[in-house]
Amino acid sequence: MKKNDKFTVTIEDMGEDGAGIGRVDGYIWFVKDALIGDTIEASAMKMKKNYGFARLVRVITPAKGRVEAKCPVARACGGCQLQELDYKEQLKFKEKKVYNHLKRIGGMENLFLPEEAEQAAGVPDAVVMEPIIGMEDPWRYRNKAQYPIGREKDGKPTAGFFAGRTHSLIPVPELDCLLGCAENKDYLAAVLKFMEDFGVEPYDEANHKGLVRHVLLRKGFASGEHMVCLVINGKKLPHEKEFIGRMREAGADSISLSFNMEKTNVILGTEIKNLYGPGYITDKIGNIEYRISPLSFYQVNPVQTERLYGTALEFADLNGGETVWDLYCGIGTISSFLAQKAGKVCGVEIIPAAIEDARENAKRNGLDNVEFFVGKAEEVLPEQYEKNHIKADVIVVDPPRKGCDELCLETIVKMAPEKVVYVSCDSSTLARDVKYLGENGYAVKRVRTVDMFGMSGHVETVCLLSRKAQ
Ligand code: SAH
Numbered sequence: 001m002k003k004n005d006k007f008t009v010t011i012e013d014m015g016e017d018g019a020g021i022g023r024v025d026g027y028i029w030f031v032k033d034a035l036i037g038d039t040i041e042a043s044a045m046k047m048k049k050n051y052g053f054a055r056l057v058r059v060i061t062p063a064k065g066r067v068e069a070k071c072p073v074a075r076a077c078g079g080c081q082l083q084e085l086d087y088k089e090q091l092k093f094k095e096k097k098v099y100n101h102l103k104r105i106g107g108m109e110n111l112f113l114p115e116e117a118e119q120a121a122g123v124p125d126a127v128v129m130e131p132i133i134g135m136e137d138p139w140r141y142r143n144k145a146q147y148p149i150g151r152e153k154d155g156k157p158t159a160g161f162f163a164g165r166t167h168s169l170i171p172v173p174e175l176d177c178l179l180g181c182a183e184n185k186d187y188l189a190a191v192l193k194f195m196e197d198f199g200v201e202p203y204d205e206a207n208h209k210g211l212v213r214h215v216l217l218r219k220g221f222a223s224g225e226h227m228v229c230l231v232i233n234g235k236k237l238p239h240e241k242e243f244i245g246r247m248r249e250a251g252a253d254s255i256s257l258s259f260n261m262e263k264t265n266v267i268l269g270t271e272i273k274n275l276y277g278p279g280y281i282t283d284k285i286g287n288i289e290y291r292i293s294p295l296s297f298y299q300v301n302p303v304q305t306e307r308l309y310g311t312a313l314e315f316a317d318l319n320g321g322e323t324v325w326d327l328y329c330g331i332g333t334i335s336s337f338l339a340q341k342a343g344k345v346c347g348v349e350i351i352p353a354a355i356e357d358a359r360e361n362a363k364r365n366g367l368d369n370v371e372f373f374v375g376k377a378e379e380v381l382p383e384q385y386e387k388n389h390i391k392a393d394v395i396v397v398d399p400p401r402k403g404c405d406e407l408c409l410e411t412i413v414k415m416a417p418e419k420v421v422y423v424s425c426d427s428s429t430l431a432r433d434v435k436y437l438g439e440n441g442y443a444v445k446r447v448r449t450v451d452m453f454g455m456s457g458h459v460e461t462v463c464l465l466s467r468k469a470q
Pocket of ligand 1: 297328332348351376378398
């Protein structure tokens with residue numbers, strides 16, 4: 001077999017990112033956009049010793065659950081991986097992925113899928129996963145979009161998304177991504193028109209020239225407020241006044257610039273210049289109100305976030321007097337949820353702007369039993385433990401994809417809380433950390449997945465770990 005050779009393969013499995021996996025004469029092929037159960041014609045792209053990558057040429061026999069993609073660029077765009085899979089099947093895929101990780105990496109021999117409850121009966125210490133919490137409508141759920149700006153073939157500025165694993169820009173049809181809110185296209189059109197009218201150049205990665213890199217758009221789904229933040233390769237936007245006027249006309253409540261002059265894949269620079277509005281938008285989850293600055297992390301799917309936090313709160317099972325630490329707290333979203341039921345909540349977060357938001361949010365909601373620390377969880381927690389002998393009844397962690405630093409886990413074990421509630425956006429690092437905690441006195445009691453990212457391969461998991469009797 002060599003590059004561009006065509007062959008037939010039946011897909012038997014799906015990889016982490018949703019790519020189909022099939023075998024031909026024992027050799028493993030990864031085929032993007034191919035689904036379990038599909039028989040396809042594929043074309044070889046890249047070959048390694050034991051496995052290779054191929055392109056889907058055509059589906060010969062479609063899998064059960066194969067549906068037509070709603071978006072015409074679903075395959076080319078790197079944003080969605082599972083659009084051609086029926087939503088119910090997407091949920092099953094995600095649940096199974098978490099299950100496999102916890103079993104294989106986490107060593108959880110006692111774990112069962114929800115549909116295996118009968119098999120689990122009679123197994124000592126069996127943990128049956130609770131059914132995944134899916135969305136009623138898996139479209140237009142995102143409150144945040146970050147569009148790279150580039151050029152059309154004819155040179156005109158355009159907005160799009162990067163193709164999977166590359167930085168070639170796929171223009172979004174009609175500027176309307178179906179995962180984002182419908183108003184995004186109006187803001188994008190206004191930005192592009194402004195660029196055309198005033199000759200403001202899009203950024204070009206190849207030579208690090210040009211000005212406009214990304215447009216960050218956010219909407220408070222509960223408040224209806226809109227944020228526009230233009231990321232530029234420079235310190236000055238020409239015709240700034242006109243830009244503000246155009247964005248206000250489009251309906252923006254908060255307008256800002258982010259300066260990013262680095263040669264980097266990181267989207268936002270660290271410096272923000274506020275152009276109009278208070279420097280943030282507000283939103284509500286449950287009965288808690290939040291303010292959100294451009295640099296702060298905020299969950300992208302507010303409907304499912306309420307369910308995610310609800311699950312974390314249920315797992316924490318607080319009765320009013322507990323001291324809770326909320327590590328990787330962002331703008332204090334989970335902290336505020338917990339504070340309504342706990343004695344005291346302490347949050348730790350690395351981004352100073354997010355902690356400013358967190359403190360403001362606590363005030364806004366009249367919560368006086370929360371305290372926030374700026375810094376790395378793996379530094380703040382050990383330091384507070386050594387110096388101030390802090391205690392915790394419950395520790396909640398919600399780390400980024402790379403999971404918890406071992407120093408952080410080590411300190412958690414030393415602090416010996418009754419419960420650890422682990423909220424995770426990457427089940428492979430969750431499984432690694434669960435293994436560590438399992439070897440150091442904790443056992444997983446409950447697991448539930450929540451789908452925050454329909455059409456993509458990502459899934460959120462909440463895990464309750466309890467301290468084993470000594
Ligand atoms: N719990 C919050 C945020 C979760 S996202 C929410 O649900 O909204 C993870 C957060 O961890 C981000 O805000 C990120 O800035 C922060 N973070 C990343 N590395 C960190 C570290 N080493 N220590 C503390 N916070 C960190």
